[in-house]
Amino acid sequence: MAKRVKKFSRRDFLKTSGVATGALIGGGILGGLIGYNSKNATTTPTETMHGGHTETGTSDKGLMFFTSEREFQVLANATERIFPKDDLGPGAIELGVPYFIDSQLAGQYGSNSKEYMQGPFAIGAPTQGYQSRLTRAEIFRQGIAKMEAESSSRFDKGFSDLEGAQMDEILTAIQKDEIKMEGTTSAFFFRLLRTATLEGAYSDPMYRGNNNMDGWRMKEFPGHQMAYINVIDKAEFQKIEPQSLSGKH
Template identity: 30%
Template sequence: MRKASLKSGSLLHGRRAMLQGTALCLVSAALLRFSSAGVSQAAEQSAPADYAYQPVFFSHEEWLTVSSFVDRLIPADAEGPGALDSHVPEFIDRQMNLPYGHGSEWYLRPPYVKTSSALGYQFLFTPRDIYKQGLSALNNATKQRYRRPFHQLDADQRDSVIALMEKGNITLSPVPAKLLFSQILKNCKEGYFSDPIHGGNYKMGAWKMIGYPGARADFMDWVDRYGERYPLPPVSVGGYVTQGGV
């Protein structure tokens, strides 16, 4: 994106266009619910030098693929931090080891009857399945098309592949491209706006960008002051004003 990295007209027309409609509902849900030569230059340079998180669920190549994918969904720019700055891949990795990743709240039991997607999720894949099988299929597809795995593509090539996935115009198997795209996009936005206690939203950078007060006990005196920026820094569920200690 670099303002709008995906060329597809249906997804994003800039950072704020994507984030504005989802920010408050995502942060509220987050409060309640719960490197390699191959990686791109952006993925290598965006993480702090002392960032030492090691993925538990993702393999090394899966980690690089997820990191290079979310880097294109929310890249760093003048408006605020990117997905890598915000440790979104860490958030996703942690989620995959929680009941959510195992699809514990999804109905995945028989009998299996083919029906309309209008009735809800119609696949048997858990989030863990979507990532494990989908990322492998994605890398196989880009190796056929570009002779390189996804994380070794340049930014424009990754944007092109992501746009094709959004529209379902690239074939992945067994996880459909649109399903993998929507899963990563959903988790990327959740991690970007989550409480830092869950691993994402490093130093509450996304909250600061939109002026969200976080888990402050009381800010009722500001609810009617429309258009005014809240003057105090956000606070995480753990009571921290900065990431240190989270």
């Protein structure tokens, strides 16, 4: 393997933000990721570039929650700024993260159907659990609308028409809770967005993220193997071709 030039990378961020190899610890903040790798835009066969921003088509996957292509593009570009393509591998868009979030919002995750959603409601501490009367689906819709409104106010453009640094400015303001939201806080929305982005990058591909298991490949995570009986006694690290719950390699 060719020797890589040492610089701040996505792998460094994942190490310092509580994401262990093969597992996710959600609920953290972005830390120093926004602003790094900002020149690394991602394209896939279903994307086109216009003046520095990425427009994502619905491909053959289709949308399950979003009814507006513009909303979906805002989500896609936001996830790409959080998890950008770099020299280690693909970013959020190429990994299918926007489609993962779309499908999650269309299901029980988006409706909070398995969680206690009765009052009283109060703004809790970051270490506390879900504190909003709104469902995740409602928070995501409002958060995306706030990104569009803030982009129009600051730059007289839609979020997906911004340059990377301008997108980072909006996302940083949301992370720092500088943008007012109803029924929740922008900081909480950002935590949901960041956590969902990481989950989509490393989830099993059967959930429409982690395309080609490339998220696992970047971390040399084997996925879901039937057994390790042939290698369990070996002292050296074993690089194993990952496998999905669907049985695909």
